[in-house]
Amino acid sequence: MLTHQRLGIIGAGNMGEALLRGVLHGGLMGADRILVSAKTPERLADLNQRLKVRTTQSNLTVAEFADIVILGIKPQTMNDILTEIRPVLTQNHLLVSIAAGITTQHIEQMCGVDVPVIRVMPNTPALVGEGASAYCRGRFATAEHALATHAILDVVGIAVETTEDRMNPVTAVSGTGPAYIFYTLEAMIQAAQDLGLDPDMARLLVKQTVLGAARLVMDSGEEPDVLRARVTSKGGTTQAAIEYLESHGYKKLVQDAILAACRRADALNRGGS
Ligand SMILES: NC(=O)c1ccc[n+]([C@@H]2O[C@H](COP(=O)([O-])OP(=O)(O)OC[C@H]3O[C@@H](n4cnc5c(N)ncnc54)[C@H](OP(=O)(O)O)[C@@H]3O)[C@@H](O)[C@H]2O)c1
Known part of the structure; x- marks a missing residue:
């Protein structure tokens, strides 16, 4: 080659x-x-x-x-x-x-x-x-x-x-995708600081958590829902957070955001500005 x-x-x-x-x-x-x-x-x-x-x-x-x-x-x-x-x-x-x-x-x-x-x-x-x-x-x-x-x-x-x-779907998923993750990191870092962690520690813990999660999902060969279920014990802290996200339509929000990006790519391809 x-x-x-x-x-x-x-x-x-x-x-x-x-x-x-x-x-x-x-x-x-x-x-x-x-x-x-x-x-x-x-x-x-x-x-x-x-x-x-x-x-x-x-x-x-x-x-x-x-x-x-x-x-x-x-x-x-x-x-x-x-x-x-x-x-x-x-x-x-x-x-x-x-x-x-x-x-x-x-x-x-x-x-x-x-x-x-x-x-x-x-x-x-x-x-x-x-x-x-x-x-x-x-x-x-x-x-x-x-x-x-x-x-x-x-x-x-x-x-x-x-x-x-x-x-255009690819653009909305992987082309634009890193920004969705960066945005999530911003929110997690802010939450960590709101809970009293100092900014440097907040940034380090959040960045390494996202890196570690990505590596685990790639290296383990397990699907994200399986890995999530494995760390979600009944009545535990993860369950409390996931239930909150679910009750506020988090998954749908992410899906809608990706749809919005795809529609924008369609419009730009048709010569929109
Ligand atoms: N960045 C992303 O996230 C991303 C993701 C997917 C696709 N893309 C696509 O990748 C492409 C490049 O993006 P980028 O972020 O790498 O942009 P960039 O850093 O601005 O690179 C564009 C390059 O084009 C050169 N250039 C400008 N006019 C030229 C000319 N007349 N002749 C020859 N070279 C010329 C510039 O030269 P100078 O450095 O000398 O000004 C610069 O090196 C874009 O089409 C973008 O849509 C980017």
Whole structure:
């Protein structure tokens, strides 16, 4: 896998760098087969110095150099960049877009050739190698293109293939998901302080509790409801808390919040603002 391809990253920002670091540190390919672009010379100098990759301000040069081109730019920059690189794109390229809300069909139409496109929805834990990404294939992307994309995403977490009509639900669940957890952490830290714990201790206990719970659910192979039942003894403290959450519709609230995020993604895809 990826034994001979050359990789380009157009828009090596937070997400682009996370993928770049994953590829380099995961040993998928050496820096000599990678070329990255960003907008500012400062950013490029920084990447060159820290990660020893070659950089350029020319997106066209990246597209000419690479077989696989990761589009790590913001959605609003996508059309300009595609117009810029369009003259050198061929059917032999693979475009991997991580831009939220931009369909494979849109990218294909902008390119003017039958270029294979894969659309990815990553999430920010990819920055620490714990991402959850989902991707879908465009009209011209093959199973081999999907495998190459999977290999790149796999080094920064886990990756699953899905269909384009599922990308908005994925956005609402895993793309936006880390923020729901951060919000819950905020509430738990506040509650701990309200109960008299000092702020540093409150933050440490809550963060480690969430990390530990996540690790337990992943490592034990048990479903969340089983793990919850196991720590909920009759008449105990957990039961008191869960009963309170249930009587205030907590589960429904979380479900409705995710639905709201999905509806927003639908609206943005239809060109809403
Ligand atoms: N962050 C998330 O949680 C998340 C989750 C899922 C998907 N995404 C998607 O990931 C993409 C990148 O997000 P991000 O958070 O990594 O953004 P970011 O840090 O702002 O990265 C964007 C990069 O694009 C570069 N850029 C801007 N204009 C350019 C141009 N004309 N040519 C080449 N490069 C250009 C910027 O260069 P400079 O650094 O020099 O300005 C920057 O490095 C977005 O499309 C977003 O929808 C993000």
